[in-house]
Amino acid sequence: MSEATPRQSRFKRLTNRYRLVIMNDHTFEEVVVFKLTRLGVYIASCFVFVMLVGLTTALISFTPLKYYIPGYGSQNERRELSRLKLRADELERQMKYREAYWENVKKVLSGEAELVLDTAVVALPELEEEQD
Numbered sequence: 001m002s003e004a005t006p007r008q009s010r011f012k013r014l015t016n017r018y019r020l021v022i023m024n025d026h027t028f029e030e031v032v033v034f035k036l037t038r039l040g041v042y043i044a045s046c047f048v049f050v051m052l053v054g055l056t057t058a059l060i061s062f063t064p065l066k067y068y069i070p071g072y073g074s075q076n077e078r079r080e081l082s083r084l085k086l087r088a089d090e091l092e093r094q095m096k097y098r099e100a101y102w103e104n105v106k107k108v109l110s111g112e113a114e115l116v117l118d119t120a121v122v123a124l125p126e127l128e129e130e131q132d
Contacts, residue, residue, distance in 0.1 A: 013038065
């Protein structure tokens with residue numbers, strides 16, 4: 001009695017037409033009728049999604065709303081931050097040099113410094129004395 005219908009192809013299922021009817025509940029009058037396919041609904045929903053993402057991205061990137069994003073500051077703040085980072089690095093390097101200097105001074109004063117004597121022979125030119 002009930003025969004098995006052959007399975008429709010995927011494309012055929014996407015292109016089957018459906019009708020969406022919006023009716024007035026009191027009078028049963030058809031207010032709006034839409035003829036849709038699954039493929040059309042998928043395409044429309046993807047288009048709406050892409051447009052929403054694009055508009056949201058544009059709204060954030062081209063308006064002052066971007067300053068409310070954590071980690072994003074104004075151009076002046078970023079410039080000041082990079083300048084302060086460079087200054088902090090420079091001060092840290094100077095502190096290391098000064099520490100090394102004072103450590104060497106302490107070693108010299110306590111007699112623990114390793115003296116490396118220059119054993120190379122240096123030929124000094126002889127000075128000629130001028131006679132008046």
